Amino acid sequence: MRNVIFMVGLPGSGKSTISKEIAKKTNGKIVSRDIIRAELGYTSGVDEKAVCTPEQENNVTENEISSIMDTLNNNQTVIIDDTNLKKKFRGNMIREINSKFPGIKIKAILVETDPEVCIQRRKGQIPAVIIRKMADSYDRPTLSEGFSSIEDYTV
Ligand SMILES: Nc1ncnc2c1ncn2[C@@H]1O[C@H](COP(=O)(O)OP(=O)(O)OP(=O)(O)O)[C@@H](O)[C@H]1O
Ligand SMILES: [Mg+2]
Numbered sequence: 001m002r003n004v005i006f007m008v009g010l011p012g013s014g015k016s017t018i019s020k021e022i023a024k025k026t027n028g029k030i031v032s033r034d035i036i037r038a039e040l041g042y043t044s045g046v047d048e049k050a051v052c053t054p055e056q057e058n059n060v061t062e063n064e065i066s067s068i069m070d071t072l073n074n075n076q077t078v079i080i081d082d083t084n085l086k087k088k089f090r091g092n093m094i095r096e097i098n099s100k101f102p103g104i105k106i107k108a109i110l111v112e113t114d115p116e117v118c119i120q121r122r123k124g125q126i127p128a129v130i131i132r133k134m135a136d137s138y139d140r141p142t143l144s145e146g147f148s149s150i151e152d153y154t155v
Contacts, residue, residue, distance in 0.1 A: 002077050003148075004068070004097055004104060008084045008141055009111030010134055012121035018111060018153055019081040028077030031067045035081075036060050065096050072101055084108075087139035094146045105148045108141040112152065 005022060007015040019030050037044050037060055043051045052060070064080075071078040084090055094106060115135040119128045141150050 002072055002075050002104070004072070004106045005077065005079045006084050006090060006106065006108045007079065007081045007111060008108055009113060010085070010115060010118040010131055011083065011126050012118035012131070013111040013113040015081050015111050018109070019079045022079055026077040028079050029071045030079045030081050031064055031071065032081040033060050033064060036063045036067070065093070068097065069100055072104070083134065085134055085138045087145060090141065090145060098146065106146060108147045108150045110141065110150065110152050
């Protein structure tokens with residue numbers, strides 16, 4: 001059965017690594033802002049400190065939503081491999097998904113790796129101060145947001 005999986009975690013937490021495993025197991029498709037930015041030829045950026053212009057970011061969002069919908073229309077599970085740390089951003093996505101696919105199962109997988117480990121893994125790529133700020137403003141997902149289940153990924 002197709003469903004929707006939101007990966008949730010800081011940069012460097014391990015989301016993409018885990019997404020690949022899940023994609024294999026579920027025959028699912030990974031969608032992510034990073035992949036779309038690359039496809040559109042935009043510079044890569046962390047969600048909250050994007051190097052793209054706001055227009056480019058909106059374009060990435062539109063592309064991602066249509067890619068999610070296409071995948072679900074194909075009856076395939078979709079794995080949303082973004083940081084997904086902010087409730088507001090998740091809410092917008094969940095609303096879009098529910099409006100087109102009412103009743104679909106939406107799961108959150110929390111990859112809550114220690115921020116200091118994430119900082120080390122992204123050294124030279126993302127400043128420590130950015131990762132700490134993202135960790136401080138993390139909205140932990142709750143079922144009331146519309147998730148059917150929330151799983152902690154433990155290594
Ligand atoms: N369980 C693990 N133990 C050790 N290293 C890991 C583990 N999981 C991932 N890594 C390594 O940490 C780095 C970051 O992993 P990954 O790219 O999966 O993170 P991410 O959450 O997708 O990051 P981003 O949000 O920046 O895309 C990679 O070099 C990966 O090989
Ligand atoms: Mg990744």
